[in-house]
Amino acid sequence: MTTPIGTAQLIKDMKDAATGILNKDVTTLRGFSERQITAIAQQSELVALGIASGQITEETREFFLDSIEDMALNFAKTLRGLLMVTIEKVWNALVGVTKSGATSAALQSHHFWWPVSLDVMRRRLS
């Protein structure tokens, strides 16, 4: 006996939905991470050079040094925020696929079709 819901097809659809989102989002996340890591490293180098050469003055020295840690922390928080958006998208896509699979399986298993049902109702009422 075949199951009313095509399990293999459902798994494939769920994988496709998740993979599509992950491939797109991982590219964005990787690009963002690489940009940020490179920029924070360059900023650290710039501040070190500026302090050593005296071109970063006493007035701004502590500010720039403290900021490097803050930038790295907010980078990590941004990355986590982006991951939450990706988790949300994957979760909702999986729910969407399951919903559509379950609904169509329920309709098929009961041979339910609106025009037939309306026709039956019409005949019964007449």
Add this chain to the structure above:
Amino acid sequence: MNYLSVRNTRLAFVAFIAVFLSACATTLAPNYDKAIVDGLVSVNQKMMEHFASTSSGASKSDYDKREKTYNCIIGSIDALAIQAKARPIPKNKITEKVNEYLRSRGVEVLEGEDAPSATALEKISETITKMRETDKKQGVTAFEVKAFKGQAVIYLDQAMTYESFLER
């Protein structure tokens, strides 16, 4: 009549499945706001113009000429930070589970915090404010302008990437 009532039961069953699964959809991040993204693009342009005009350094003797630009940029950024903070971060069971897991691993959680873009905007505001204060007090060297710009660009990238990513 029995046939009709069986059909109605089936219809109710299908409707129940659809409603149940729809209820499983979740929101884990704030809503996308196009006005914030447009504001970020606009403030980015103002900042880059200002950094370009001071790239050779600036003397405190002509600080007055730049004061209005500083104030305009800081005001725009602060307004955007307020807009970004005004959106609550959704709370639900999935977020709580993720936070529980993170806490068990000794990782700081997002709970009760603002969106990372709001924090980034506040940091950009602090950066430009520090540049303004330094400029007013003693002027800024070309090297300091480069460092202020580098810092602002890093935070701006964080804010723009996060806000654009919310469009889903």
